[in-house]
Amino acid sequence: MFTGLIEEIGYIDKLLYEKNSGQLVIQATTVQKDTKLGDSIAVNGVCLTVTHLTDHTFTADVMPETLKRSTLGELRKGSPVNLECAMAANGRFGGHMVSGHIDGIGTITAKKQEGNAIRLFISAHKPLLQQIIEKGSIAIDGVSLTVISVDKNQFSVGIIPHTSTQTMLLDKKPGDNVNLETDMIAKYVRNFLGNLQQTQDRPMTLEFLRENGF
Numbered sequence: 001m002f003t004g005l006i007e008e009i010g011y012i013d014k015l016l017y018e019k020n021s022g023q024l025v026i027q028a029t030t031v032q033k034d035t036k037l038g039d040s041i042a043v044n045g046v047c048l049t050v051t052h053l054t055d056h057t058f059t060a061d062v063m064p065e066t067l068k069r070s071t072l073g074e075l076r077k078g079s080p081v082n083l084e085c086a087m088a089a090n091g092r093f094g095g096h097m098v099s100g101h102i103d104g105i106g107t108i109t110a111k112k113q114e115g116n117a118i119r120l121f122i123s124a125h126k127p128l129l130q131q132i133i134e135k136g137s138i139a140i141d142g143v144s145l146t147v148i149s150v151d152k153n154q155f156s157v158g159i160i161p162h163t164s165t166q167t168m169l170l171d172k173k174p175g176d177n178v179n180l181e182t183d184m185i186a187k188y189v190r191n192f193l194g195n196l197q198q199t200q201d202r203p204m205t206l207e208f209l210r211e212n213g214f
Helices: 064-069 161-166 184-200 206-211
Strands: 008-018 021-027 040-043 046-053 057-062 080-085 104-114 117-123 137-140 143-150 154-159 177-182
Touching (some): 040 057, 137 154
Antiparallel strands (some): 008 021, 008 080, 021 057, 040 046, 040 080, 046 057, 104 117, 104 177, 117 154, 137 177, 143 154
């Protein structure tokens, strides 16, 4: 479990890919502290297991499903990445519940200055957009953010100066892809209601919801 609060920007040291799987070697310093083999570190929002450690790098395996679902296959030597260690059981939530399991890829469509923040517009497929609500939470490349707006084609979030300096989100430009993890609670609610509707074989109406305890 993660919170979406980035601890460090790391850099890709090596990519050891063969066909559709392989390993990443990442340069880091902060996340190395207290990390041991088998621990989890989120890399641009993707939960990866540490398989090797040195004083300045860690290695993680990347399987085919991860490459298919995320942007990790687009990384190159020297690419910056957002890093976050898994949350300790006695830790404090500063962002929101983030599993590190990417739901899909979004594409930055525009960046707009608004006061002291940069508003980021991101397009995504309809199934993902249906799990995103205004003022809800979303993790973008592992960064916990609040949704400003959402429509049938895209959604937007605001990047404050602190977030821009502590993450590599604003290194991205229109046309670049990002990893998206929608709110965990929203996914469970949507799945539950969908299954309930199928068993009842009735349209989702206010009456239907009242009858089922909502």
